[in-house]
Structure formats: structure tokens, C-alpha cells
Amino acid sequence: MSVAQFGGQVAAEAGGPGAGEVEQERRRGRVGYLLLLPGLLWLVIFFLVPTVQLVATGLYDPNGSLDTGYAMTWSFSNYWDVLVQYQEQFLRSFGYALIATIACIFLGYPLSYAIAFKAGRWKNLMLVLVIAPFFTSFLVRTLAWKSILSDNGLIVETLKTLQLIPEDGRLLATPVAVVTGLTYNFLPFMVLPLYASLEKIDPRLIEASKDLYASGVTSFRKVTLPLSAPGLVAGTLLTFIPAAGDYINSELLGTPQQRMIGNVIDNLFLVQLDYPAAAASSVLLMVAIVCLVVFYVRRAGTEDLL
Amino acid sequence: MADGRSAGADLTLTGVTKRFGGFAAVDDLDLEVASGQFFALLGPSGCGKTTTLRMVAGLEEPTAGTITIGGDDIGRLKPYKRPVNTVFQNYALFPHLNIFENVAFGLRRRGVKDVKSQVDDMLELVELGGYAKRRPAQLSGGQQQRVALARALINRPQVLLLDEPLGALDLKLRRQMQIELKRIQTEVGITFIHVTHDQEEAMTMADTVAVMNKGVIEQMGAPADLYDNPATTFVSNFLGQSNLVKASILDTHGDALVVDVQGTRIAAPVARARRTDGQVWVGVRPEKVFLGAAGVEEGSYDDNVLPSGTVTDVSFIGVSTQYLVKMPWGQELTVFEQNTGAREQFRVGDKVDLHWVAAHTFLLDADQDAHAGDETYAALSGAPTA
Ligand SMILES: Nc1ncnc2c1ncn2[C@@H]1O[C@H](COP(=O)(O)OP(=O)(O)OP(=O)(O)O)[C@@H](O)[C@H]1O
Ligand SMILES: [Mg+2]
Numbered sequence: 001m002s003v004a005q006f007g008g009q010v011a012a013e014a015g016g017p018g019a020g021e022v023e024q025e026r027r028r029g030r031v032g033y034l035l036l037l038p039g040l041l042w043l044v045i046f047f048l049v050p051t052v053q054l055v056a057t058g059l060y061d062p063n064g065s066l067d068t069g070y071a072m073t074w075s076f077s078n079y080w081d082v083l084v085q086y087q088e089q090f091l092r093s094f095g096y097a098l099i100a101t102i103a104c105i106f107l108g109y110p111l112s113y114a115i116a117f118k119a120g121r122w123k124n125l126m127l128v129l130v131i132a133p134f135f136t137s138f139l140v141r142t143l144a145w146k147s148i149l150s151d152n153g154l155i156v157e158t159l160k161t162l163q164l165i166p167e168d169g170r171l172l173a174t175p176v177a178v179v180t181g182l183t184y185n186f187l188p189f190m191v192l193p194l195y196a197s198l199e200k201i202d203p204r205l206i207e208a209s210k211d212l213y214a215s216g217v218t219s220f221r222k223v224t225l226p227l228s229a230p231g232l233v234a235g236t237l238l239t240f241i242p243a244a245g246d247y248i249n250s251e252l253l254g255t256p257q258q259r260m261i262g263n264v265i266d267n268l269f270l271v272q273l274d275y276p277a278a279a280a281s282s283v284l285l286m287v288a289i290v291c292l293v294v295f296y297v298r299r300a301g302t303e304d305l306l
Numbered sequence: 307m308a309d310g311r312s313a314g315a316d317l318t319l320t321g322v323t324k325r326f327g328g329f330a331a332v333d334d335l336d337l338e339v340a341s342g343q344f345f346a347l348l349g350p351s352g353c354g355k356t357t358t359l360r361m362v363a364g365l366e367e368p369t370a371g372t373i374t375i376g377g378d379d380i381g382r383l384k385p386y387k388r389p390v391n392t393v394f395q396n397y398a399l400f401p402h403l404n405i406f407e408n409v410a411f412g413l414r415r416r417g418v419k420d421v422k423s424q425v426d427d428m429l430e431l432v433e434l435g436g437y438a439k440r441r442p443a444q445l446s447g448g449q450q451q452r453v454a455l456a457r458a459l460i461n462r463p464q465v466l467l468l469d470e471p472l473g474a475l476d477l478k479l480r481r482q483m484q485i486e487l488k489r490i491q492t493e494v495g496i497t498f499i500h501v502t503h504d505q506e507e508a509m510t511m512a513d514t515v516a517v518m519n520k521g522v523i524e525q526m527g528a529p530a531d532l533y534d535n536p537a538t539t540f541v542s543n544f545l546g547q548s549n550l551v552k553a554s555i556l557d558t559h560g561d562a563l564v565v566d567v568q569g570t571r572i573a574a575p576v577a578r579a580r581r582t583d584g585q586v587w588v589g590v591r592p593e594k595v596f597l598g599a600a601g602v603e604e605g606s607y608d609d610n611v612l613p614s615g616t617v618t619d620v621s622f623i624g625v626s627t628q629y630l631v632k633m634p635w636g637q638e639l640t641v642f643e644q645n646t647g648a649r650e651q652f653r654v655g656d657k658v659d660l661h662w663v664a665a666h667t668f669l670l671d672a673d674q675d676a677h678a679g680d681e682t683y684a685a686l687s688g689a690p691t692a
Binding site for chain 2: 072102202204205207208209211212214215218222223226227
């Protein structure tokens, strides 16, 4: 915003554009809108229309069914009903997503930092390794975690031997397993944007800060961390948003006690065929996430991301 | 590091070497800078200037040698523990902080009181009073340069390192900033180590100039002394221009040497001879030479004269005219004549003699490359500088 003001000042000082320039400016503006058109069409057809449809479905008569058809009864109560009925799953989703995102930050930041500043000629290889899991399916990777965390698996056996968990303790089918799965699956979405913003930092800025009496730790706090904030914010969003709506991890690694809102929606749509309730839950999830994101980005002071 | 340390301290480098792999970027360098001096480190690109500064700042660890400031060995101290601040070659301003916070950075790290008033004073000093709230990206190159200077200077270091701080500026702003820097240095009395590859900048600003080449210091001294008394062909070419002609020493007459230049005898003061026998380069600065029509007596009887040249090129430069004169042995010499209007102008093809006062002659070791440090020659012939 301040940059725009600055630009405006410069234009004003230059005496303002002449008549011919105004005409040219206008034509350039038209070309800009023309270029926007395909993308706009795409968004309208594949985003706006379905979203409106989804919101509308959430207002249909809850007593209708696939066979009898749904009547539009403006049943705002659908929204209230699902909120009350599934508030536990809503809260659990945001709780798990939050913990997984924090875990991703603590695992991902050192990793991105090492790749950006310390990896030397191994940099590209390490980046490929970060992305490598994407070459197999999300489902298969989560299934792999199921066997890793299984009751007779190496990890549980080792923890038992070390007496870190009791003899009848288990990892699978616990909140720990679900959060672990979420953390694992979304870690690359934290690492990549973080890496991109760390990579861009001019190492001379760190040197300048050390020259100005900042120790290594202070340089990190005062220079590296603030300069990587855009990557951190982007990474948090890319991790938190899909994690909050995820249902695979809970499905495969948890039990009904670890159900998240994604599982509820999945069940409402595909098993119970209760479309109004499913749509209402989806819309609520979306609204909640948008509110959280706006609040977070405001707090982080990185509005340019929105 | 106590506050109130305002004046500078002397800096010494003894036998400092920095190797990158097998390559010596700085090679057994000795340097002594007295407290409060404006010291210029001058040399061509890649000669090791930045590396030297980085070792003083603690950003690079010397392979060998010791560095002291005010008598204390600082060679192994962390950069943030050294009483040294740097103005970086590309400013390195913090993009996420405004100008005020950039300048305040060092004070805040040291927990100094009254940051606000000190920063305001410093911004006044560099004439950026109204810019405190701006971001670095919203300033011009010259303004950013002044912020970089303020950010370093506000800490009152004992030694301030400036790495080509004016390199990115256009000529006019550069001249203006040179005067400003010099004024600020006189005002605060801090030892300045100013790196540049602009010889004019070094000579106008510095008390002492060190000419550096390939990781070693070729010569060090007051600007006028270096200019009049170059010790090597590199210095004679890098600092201004020189005519260097192959010659041999015949004899000594008191405090003068008799030299045979391609069959003509001239005199040179012993005091300005780097060799007193055998093969030498006879050197004379182009502006010390004046032209006379061939065979006509000019100047005084004891001037040096090289006869029978032919003018091959005349370029008018405003205050002076630059002649290229081809000598009988094939070499082209350069002559700058002031355009006083009182003297005869020559044209291409005219036969001329070259005259100069014998005391302006200097003699260099003939073993050295006559084109060392000659950047125009390097550019024209594609040969590497130095
Ligand atoms: N980190 C490094 N690794 C390897 N070689 C280096 C490194 N830093 C500098 N060098 C080499 O050391 C030599 C001196 O570099 P330096 O940066 O000190 O030059 P400089 O005199 O400052 O040049 P310029 O005027 O272009 O800034 C150069 O040949 C450079 O290639
Ligand atoms: Mg340099």
C-alpha cells in the first residue's frame, strides 16, 4: 500500500500524464481485463457456482431425501443443528490441525534452514527428498504409517522395551497416531514455502547484523526470522487448512474417538446421504477456516499474502 | 567497548594471509593505519580488498597473521565483539525495518539508552531527517548509501570499514558524497578504511593511500608522494598514467643519474630511482611533458629532451589536449598540454621534441611489466590487468 502511495507521488511530481498517455493507459487497462477473462470464467464456473450450490443445499428441507427430492425451504436451522451435533468433531479438527501445524513448524523450520543455508551441493537432492513422498499416493503413505505404528511394529516394541509406554500401551488408534499422520503428510507444504523464503535472504544481511553487535541467536531473531515470515505464514496456511479438513488420517490411524469433521462430512454425504446436513457442515468448516486465516494473517502482519 | 569511546584507534595487520583452497586472495599483508586517519585501500577488481576488510570485521578468518586494534589482538574475536563497523559494498540494509530501525539496530543490540535522540542526530548528520519512517526500498541509491553510513557510524566504532560505498552512484553524486564523507570523518575523528578502485577518489579523500595488487600491498604513502614517486610499474600505471621507456643507466653525477634512452642521454634524480644501474624503465607523467617543434630550443637548457617524434593523434579534452607522439623506436608516448592558449598547437603529422624538467623523471626496475596496472591497455589488448 505504501509502495503504491510512493508511486503516486512520483507520478504527481512528474507533472501527471498527458492526454495521449491517458488514452494509452486506458487501453492498457482494457487489455488487462481481457487477460483476466479466462481465469474469471474458470472461477465462476468451477468455484462460484458450486459454492453457491453448496450453500443452497445446506438450506434445503432436512426431511427430503434423494428419492423424494429436496425442497428449498430456507432451513437456516440446518446450520445450527450440525454445529450443535458435531461441535466435538469441529473442535477436534481444529485442535489436531493446530498441533500438527505447530509440529510441522518445529520439524520444518530447521529442515528448511539447513537446506537453504547449510546443504551446499546437496541442496537439490534434499529438496527432491522432501517432495519424493508425493510420487506415491496419499492413501498408501498413510497406510504405511498404519504398519509403522502398529501394535507389533518396531516403534511400539522399542518404546515398550525402553519402558516409555506401558506393556499394553499402543500408538495406533490414538490421537497421537492421527496427529503424527497429519504432521507427516503435510510437512512438505511447510518446508517448501519456508525454504523459498529463507533461500531468498541475502547472507550479507546476516553478516551486517553480526557486524552490528548481534550474536548468532539475535541475528536469527531479528533478521532471519522476520525475513522468513512470509514463508512461515504461507506454510502454516498450506498445512493448517488441508489438515483441518482431512479425514484419511483419522480414518486409517484412528478410531471413532478420533473422528474429525472431514469424517463426519464424508459419512453424511456418502453413507447417510443427508445432503443438507453434509452441505451445511462443509460450509461451516469453510467459514470457520476463512475466519481463522484472516485473523491469523492480520496478526502476523502479512496482509500482502491475501 | 565502553560508551564515550569516540576517537579512533590504530589498526595493524601483520603477515595476514587468506587462502581460498590453494589460491591466496590476501598474501602476507602488512598494514599499519594510525588512529584517526582516512586510509584508502586502492586496487583493481579481485585484488583482495573486500577480503582484507572482511578479515578485519571478523566475517572471514585469516589463514595466518594477526590483526590488532589499539594494541589488542582481535583476530579471533567474533564479529559482534569487535569495535569495528562496516559499510557494505551493496549497503545490506535490512529490508524489513524502516530507516530509523536500521540506524538504531546496533544501539539496540548494545542496550544503549536514548536511542531516539542519537538516531535523530545521526539522520540529521547524513541529511536524511525526514526519512525515518521509510523503508530502504523507497530510497534512492545515494540515500541508501547514507543510511548505510549512518547505521555503521552511529556505533562510534574505533575503526570504520567502507567497502566501495560510492561504487553504485553516478559521478556527480559520487563527488558530492566524497566531500560529505570527508567532512563527516573530520567531524567524528574515527579511523576510516575506505576501499575503492577509483584512484581519483582515493587521492582526493585519503591521508594515506595503499595500492594493492594480487593480494599484496605494492606501495603505501601520502597521495602526492605515491603519484610523484611510484615504486613499481603497477603503481605508476594504476595511479594516473605514465610514459615508460626502456633505457639503461650509464653513469652517476652527484645526485643525478645519466641514462641512455634509445640513443639519447637524459638525467634522472637518484632520489627517484628504484635502480641505480643496468636496465630501467624511464618514467614521466604525461602532464609533465611539453611539446616543442622539432629542433627548436624550448624551456631551460638542463631539461630532458627526447627528439624526433611524430604526432599521431590529437584529442581535445577541454581543459587540456592529449597528444599521442610516435617515437623513432616505434613506441607511442602520451602528452597532456594545458589549453592555456599561449602555446602552439600541433597537428597530426607534425615533427616534435618532448621536453620535461629532469627532476620529474623516475626510474623503475626494467624487470617489471611496463603495462602492469594499465587498465586501458588491458582492455584494448585483452591481456589481464596486473
Ligand atoms: N569465498 C570465496 N571463495 C573463493 N574465492 C574467493 C572468495 N571470496 C573471494 N575470493 C577470491 O579472492 C579474490 C579477492 O576477492 P575480493 O572480494 O577481496 O576482491 P576485491 O578486491 O574486493 O574486488 P572488487 O573490487 O571487485 O570488489 C578474488 O579473486 C575472488 O575470486
Ligand atoms: Mg570488493
